[in-house]
Amino acid sequence: MSMEAKDPEMLIADAAVQESITEEQQQFFLDNGFLVIRNVLRGAELELIQAEMMKLVDQGAAGMAGDPDYSYGTGVKSGGRILKRIEYVIDKSDPMKALLGQPFILRSVEKLQGRNFIPTWDSMVLKMPDEGIIVPWHRDAEVPEGADPAKPIFNVDFYLDDADLRSCLWVIPGSNRWSQEQAALRCKREGFDTSDAIPVPMRAGDVILHDITVVHGSPSGDGNALRRTVYYEFRPGDTEAEFGPHTLEYLSLKQHMLVDCLERRKAAGYAKGETAFEYRPHGAFRLHGVRKPPTYRYAHADYWRQG
Amino acid sequence: MSMEAKDPEMLIADAAVQESITEEQQQFFLDNGFLVIRNVLRGAELELIQAEMMKLVDQGAAGMAGDPDYSYGTGVKSGGRILKRIEYVIDKSDPMKALLGQPFILRSVEKLQGRNFIPTWDSMVLKMPDEGIIVPWHRDAEVPEGADPAKPIFNVDFYLDDADLRSCLWVIPGSNRWSQEQAALRCKREGFDTSDAIPVPMRAGDVILHDITVVHGSPSGDGNALRRTVYYEFRPGDTEAEFGPHTLEYLSLKQHMLVDCLERRKAAGYAKGETAFEYRPHGAFRLHGVRKPPTYRYAHADYWRQG
Numbered sequence: 250m251s252m253e254a255k256d257p258e259m260l261i262a263d264a265a266v267q268e269s270i271t272e273e274q275q276q277f278f279l280d281n282g283f284l285v286i287r288n289v290l291r292g293a294e295l296e297l298i299q300a301e302m303m304k305l306v307d308q309g310a311a312g313m314a315g316d317p318d319y320s321y322g323t324g325v326k327s328g329g330r331i332l333k334r335i336e337y338v339i340d341k342s343d344p345m346k347a348l349l350g351q352p353f354i355l356r357s358v359e360k361l362q363g364r365n366f367i368p369t370w371d372s373m374v375l376k377m378p379d380e381g382i383i384v385p386w387h388r389d390a391e392v393p394e395g396a397d398p399a400k401p402i403f404n405v406d407f408y409l410d411d412a413d414l415r416s417c418l419w420v421i422p423g424s425n426r427w428s429q430e431q432a433a434l435r436c437k438r439e440g441f442d443t444s445d446a447i448p449v450p451m452r453a454g455d456v457i458l459h460d461i462t463v464v465h466g467s468p469s470g471d472g473n474a475l476r477r478t479v480y481y482e483f484r485p486g487d488t489e490a491e492f493g494p495h496t497l498e499y500l501s502l503k504q505h506m507l508v509d510c511l512e513r514r515k516a517a518g519y520a521k522g523e524t525a526f527e528y529r530p531h532g533a534f535r536l537h538g539v540r541k542p543p544t545y546r547y548a549h550a551d552y553w554r555q556g
Numbered sequence: 557m558s559m560e561a562k563d564p565e566m567l568i569a570d571a572a573v574q575e576s577i578t579e580e581q582q583q584f585f586l587d588n589g590f591l592v593i594r595n596v597l598r599g600a601e602l603e604l605i606q607a608e609m610m611k612l613v614d615q616g617a618a619g620m621a622g623d624p625d626y627s628y629g630t631g632v633k634s635g636g637r638i639l640k641r642i643e644y645v646i647d648k649s650d651p652m653k654a655l656l657g658q659p660f661i662l663r664s665v666e667k668l669q670g671r672n673f674i675p676t677w678d679s680m681v682l683k684m685p686d687e688g689i690i691v692p693w694h695r696d697a698e699v700p701e702g703a704d705p706a707k708p709i710f711n712v713d714f715y716l717d718d719a720d721l722r723s724c725l726w727v728i729p730g731s732n733r734w735s736q737e738q739a740a741l742r743c744k745r746e747g748f749d750t751s752d753a754i755p756v757p758m759r760a761g762d763v764i765l766h767d768i769t770v771v772h773g774s775p776s777g778d779g780n781a782l783r784r785t786v787y788y789e790f791r792p793g794d795t796e797a798e799f800g801p802h803t804l805e806y807l808s809l810k811q812h813m814l815v816d817c818l819e820r821r822k823a824a825g826y827a828k829g830e831t832a833f834e835y836r837p838h839g840a841f842r843l844h845g846v847r848k849p850p851t852y853r854y855a856h857a858d859y860w861r862q863g
Contacts, residue, residue, distance in 0.1 A: 490797065490804060496842045497797060498808035535803045537858040551844040 259447075262286040262357075264456075268524070269356035278361065279401065282425030282463030283449070289353060290407060290454040293519040294344070299409050299453070301342040302373060302477050305335050310377070324380035325469050331380045338479060339371045339510070340546035349481065349507060350514030354405055354456070355526040358483045361458075362400045365486030365534040367500050368507050370404075370549070373479045376416050381470015386421075386436040389461035391429055393492035400485040401425070403460045408451040409477040416473040418457065419446040424464035432464055441468045486534045499552035504530060505540040506547070566754075569593040569664075571763075575831070576663035585668065586708065589732030589770030590756070596660060597714060597761040600826040601651070606716050606760070608649040609680060609784050612642050617684070631687035632776050638687045645786060646678045646817070647853035656788065656814060657821030661712055661763070662833040665790045668765075669707045672793030672841040674807050675814050677711075677856070680786045683723050688777015693728075693743040696768035698736055700799035707792040708732070710767045715758040716784040723780040725764065726753040731771035739771055748775045793841045806859035811837060812847040813854070 260277040262270050265288040270278070278284040290298060309332040313319040317336075324331035339345045349368060358366050376382065392402060412418065419441075424432060435445075446464075449457060459465060461482075489500055508528055514520050530536060567584040569577050572595040577585070585591040597605060616639040620626040624643075631638035646652045656675060665673050683689065699709060719725065726748075731739060742752075753771075756764060766772060768789070796807055815835055821827050837843060 490840070493840060496808075496844070497804050497840045498811075498843055501803075501805035501808060504805075532861050533797070533800065533804050535859075535861060536805055537803070552842075554839050554842060 260284070264289040264353040265291065267353070269353055269360060275360055278403075278458055278460070280426075281422040282460040283420050283422070283465075284458045285449060285451070286353070286357075286456040286458065287452070288454055289351065289456040290409075294348075294517075295409075295454045297344045297519070298348065298407075301344050302338070302409055302479070305338065305341060305373065306332065306375065306475075306477065309335055322382045324377065325382060326379050326471060331377050331382065333375055333377075333382055335373045335375070337371060337546045337548075338373050340544070343513065344517075345371070345479070346510045346545060347514040347517045347520065348407070348479075349510040350520075350526060352514075352523055352526040354481075355528070357458070358405070361403070362483060362485040363487075365530045365532070366483045367486050367489050367503050368481060369484050369489075369495070369503065370480060370482040373477055376467070376470050376473055376476040378475050379470065379472060381416055381467070381473040381476070383441065383469035384467045385441070386438070386464055386466040388432050388436070388464060392462060393488065396488040396492060397485065400488065401460045402484045402488065403458050403482070405481045405483065406457040406459060407479040407481070408453055408455050408457075409479065410453050410475055412449075412451040412476050412478075413474075414448055414450060416467065416470050416476045417448050417450045418459075418465055418467050419443055419448050420459065421446045421464040425460040425462040427462075427464070432462070435464055441466065486530065490533065493554040495549070495552045496554055499547060500534070501536065502542070502547055504528075504534065504536055506542045506545060508536065508539060509542050567591065571596045571660040572598065574660070576660055576667060582667055585710075585765055585767070587733075588729040589767035590727050590729070590772075591765045592756060592758070593660070593664075593763040593765065594759070595761055596658065596763040597716075601655075601824075602716075602761045604651045604826070605655065605714075605786075608651050609645070609716055609786070612645065612648060612680065613639065613682065613782075613784065616642055629689045631684065632689060633686050633778060638684050638689065640682055640684075640689055642680045642682070644678060644853045644855075645680050647851070650820070651824075652678070652786070653817045653852060654821040654824045654827065655714070655786075656817040657827075657833060659830055659833040661788075662835070664765070665712070668710070669790060669792040670794075672837045672839070673790045674793050674796050674810050675788060676791050676796075676802070676810065677787060677789040680784055682785075683774070683777055683780055683783040685782050686777065686779060688723055688774070688780040688783070690748065690776035691774045692748070693745070693771055693773040695739050695743070695771060699769060700795065703795040703799060704792065707795065708767045709791045709795065710765050710789070712788045712790065713764040713766060714786040714788070715760055715762050715764075716786065717760050717782055719756075719758040719783050719785075720781075721755055721757060723774065723777050723783045724755050724757045725766075725772055725774050726750055726755050727766065728753045728771040732767040732769045734769075734771070739769070742771055748773065793837065797840065800861040802856070802859045803861055806854060807841070808843065809849070809854055811835075811841065811843055813849045813852060815843065815846060816849050
């Protein structure tokens with residue numbers, strides 16, 4: 250793919266007809282730092298998750314100021330306090346637990362990161378109607394020096410609403426292969442310059458895989474519709490074990506949580522007929538037995554390596 | 557210390573008057589691969605542990621053939637089936653849980669391995685009266701290539717009975733610094749040749765720290781008294797995390813078990829007046845909160861990295 254904006258060669262996967270991403274799509278992701286997958290959430294599951302997340306949005310909008318999981322910004326139109334992000338959505342809703350077991354996604358994660366992948370963050374980011382707060386150009390994070398570049402760290406962005414040109418994500422294809430300095434320089438550019446970027450309009454139920462190092466953002470909204478996007482991040486086990494940021498204890502806790510969510514997915518009516526994902530961590534990451542998670546909210550701050 | 561047998565310069569620690577091993581004793585251990593510590597178990601604790609372990613010996617001697625934790629050999633005198641080893645003694649007795657929290661020992665382990673040490677094996681090895689089965693010259697295991705040589709892997713051997721020249725351990729001082737080939741050659745020598753070794757007679761309550769790579773053994777007994785020795789092994793966390801043999805999951809499970817045993821020790825009457833050890837793992841090994849161990853028997857085979 251060339252770096253031209255709106256290049257028609259953009260590869261797009263389709264979960265309605267594929268079992269996981271193809272090798273070609275995998276290579277597209279490695280080259281460009283993102284990949285669109287259509288139709289990951291469909292029918293009953295999409296409706297259920299939309300309803301579940303609407304409940305959280307309504308609660309958050311009504312005011313959950315005392316709760317650290319709800320964060321707020323300043324709305325572009327009203328200037329008021331506007332809900333912008335909710336953390337730990339898996340803990341807050343059972344269908345989000347089953348979503349962690351989504352087999353197309355996990356088979357694709359396994360292809361990209363190997364068998365020892367670890368689920369890390371789970372959050373929902375919001376653009377409230379007419380109040381879409383700008384997300385300036387940024388990388389989510391840098392990859393630790395020395396980490397295996399063949400195993401990217403990335404987010405799975407589940408779109409619960411359509412995202413048109415007024416609210417959608419813009420990415421700079423290939424910026425995942427830039428140096429840290431190059432990316433920092435580009436992100437400093439004034440305004441929301443899209444000259445070297447492409448928009449990624451989405452339909453509800455579609456997914457973007459985005460490398461944490463791809464430069465991306467979205468413009469300030471005005472006249473935008475509600476856009477709810479759920480982010481599940483995954484990291485290769487080896488990278489986490491060697492470099493963190495989480496402690497080793499965190500890794501097996503999240504692995505057991507994943508195993509539990511896979512069992513929950515099997516029990517979901519809407520997952521009937523799909524081939525369940527089988528998590529097969531090996532070597533240092535092998536798990537013994539089944540441990541019912543005492544919580545689905547392993548707060549990051551409790552498991553940093555500081556101290 | 558020279559390599560002469562029965563060298564009078566052997567340094568010996570004394571838990572009755574020290575808080576932990578001194579720097580000089582630490583250096584002696586690094587140079588020679590072993591260190592004797594007198595009076596670790598005393599008074600009520602020694603008596604209680606002797607009684608507890610006697611119960612296990614009696615059960616094992618009566619026959620626990622179906623239980624994989626009890627193993628048997630052929631007695632040298634009777635030729636009969638003789639109890640020789642019992643695994644997972646911490647699981648089988650509460651005073652053994654409190655013993656894992658012994659502060660002199662843990663302060664010394666921390667000095668030798670750093671703050672992130674992990675308790676691994678816990679076993680009792682027996683020489684039954686008059687039936688002392690020979691333990692041929694051996695290293696317990698080799699250290700993984702690439703592991704930090706400044707942080708030795710070692711066993712803490714708690715003697716519950718006196719061990720005289722008929723039953724005691726013999727070590728070859730400094731053989732922990734030999735190559736694998738040199739050690740293998742020495743261990744092949746016929747008979748129980750003690751020309752380059754020293755005997756380590758012990759009193760009940762004394763401890764030997766022995767590096768897993770020091771060449772050691774004990775002769776066949778005849779006329780020997782009962783000798784019960786409990787082995788607690790410790791490994792530096794970094795070495796375990798990088799090389800195994802256990803999975804990463806095992807490490808935090810055993811860390812939480814250690815924390816629990818420290819709490820149990822504080823509650824023991826005989827630990828009154830001693831300064832409790834504070835376990836302060838850091839970096840990747842930091843622990844969050846307190847997790848009551850669901851078991852005290854994390855079977856090694858369940859946590860190997862194979863597969």
